[in-house]
Amino acid sequence: MAGVSTAGSKSGISYDARGLVEPDAEAPHNSEIDGQKARFEATDLTTRQINKELRRLVYEEGITDVTIVNPGSKHSLAVGILKRCNITFEGSPGWFACGLIDGPTVHIDGRVGWSAGENMMSGSVVIERGAGSLTGAAIRGGDLVIKGDVGARTGIDQKGGTIIVMGSVGINTGFMMQRGRQIICGDAGDGLGDSMYDGKLYVGGTVASLGIDCVPGEWDDSDTEFIERKFANYGLGSPPEFQKFVCGKQLHNYDSLEPSERKLVI
């Protein structure tokens, strides 16, 4: 292909003049397909090849159930899938896994690096082990369930959806969140809910310190109902006791309405 440099030839990866990686990658067609199900081995595939194969199966072959074996912590896998389907990772993907998805039900039997499920719109991502920082950054909908510990700034800029962490979270969890909920079963680091606009944070363990304008919230029946429903939905056992934290509304004067809702109010 014209314009493809061989700068990265030592790693077998090519770049075009703009620095785009593997502009000429093609789907490897290495899946075993059985009816609506497909499964492929990713050990020797590059990031682009894995994503190409996944998209081929979901969008062209109409497969509804894809299993990716040995993703090897490669970054940006299963990003931007906008169709209802089931995706299973047998092994750990790297950073940015399942970002920008709208619809898929994802199960990750492994760990994920930074920015797992960032910007997801709908669907669900269940991670059997831990995750890095910026988990669920700016999600607008869907459920993100992490069964281990996660790093810092979980759900930064969260605009909807639910993040459930069975372990502990680091510093500035829920930083500038605008909507949605986080259910944290373990401990939370310093600056919980710092500068949040709205939304709800539930913490089962200890909170090192609250961030600016994050205050304890009043518990009501809808909180209990919501948490029990989510725990039952994902088979997480019986929920522990939680403290609830919300925005004190002293820092920001913005509302949290979507543009369409704002029109109705006005």
Next chain:
Amino acid sequence: MCGIAGVIHRNGTADLGDELTKMLQSMKHRGPDSTGYALYGPADDLVVIRFVLAEPNEAGGFNMEERLERNRAEVESRLAKIGANVATMTSETGYAFRATVRYSGELKPLADYLEDVPGCEVLSLGNSLEIIKDLGDAATVGEQYRLDGFTGTHGIGHVRMATESDVDLASAHPYWAYPFADVAVVHNGQLTNYHQWRRRLESNGHRFQSECDSEIIAVYLAEKMEGGLSLESAMKSSLDDLDGVFTYLCVTGNELGVAKDEMAAKPLVLMESDDLVAVATEEIAIRALVGHEVETRDPYEREVLVWQV
């Protein structure tokens, strides 16, 4: 950006050069400009000196071969004058050298005396530390310096994306804690009180090879350790003394340490087993080392961890 990696074997030696090359090459996307290694081979009573006589950018310059030869001869004569008997001196590149010498004096006069030779930079000095750094990705540098087969117990490495200074050797990590033996640092982040610390350390008599903020971490820690602190205590005090965002790795003759700033702004993932500890900016580097699923975790903010050989 930049990517860092470290590995320590707690029961014996391994093919460190090959291991770190694999880890660093898998993070090439974080920085393809230069790659560096700080490796610890088996310590003996010889002093190992890694030095360069020119920047790789200049190595093809006018009359350079002749100048390099003249300056190399000058280094040898100065080593002899200061009482360091050269056991070996080799070079894979023509501008970067590895020498082993029999020397029992102070290291600072030795380093200062050599640095006075035109173009000479002492990259590392010690009984087991060897710093190798050059332009290009890890596969290129590893091959150029024949690092596969470098046997040792622990080491760190760095891939650099030049954002605030030139693509050159002076700006490449790791940094040796001039003039303290066997201490080196790699760093991912930016220090915002760099100038304050540089002035303080300079007024204590230290000199710096570069304009890079990361170099002060090495000298800061080594000075604290010289004053009697353990590596762990020195690193803990750095969390309060250094401003900015940082995740850094520090190595000494028998330790590997990790420190993360109070915002946990820069990534690091850690794998720990009885024999082996591996740390890296991204898990993909740990997978390049072990090749199968492993239990890993991200250290939290203000965490300082130190492992011994």
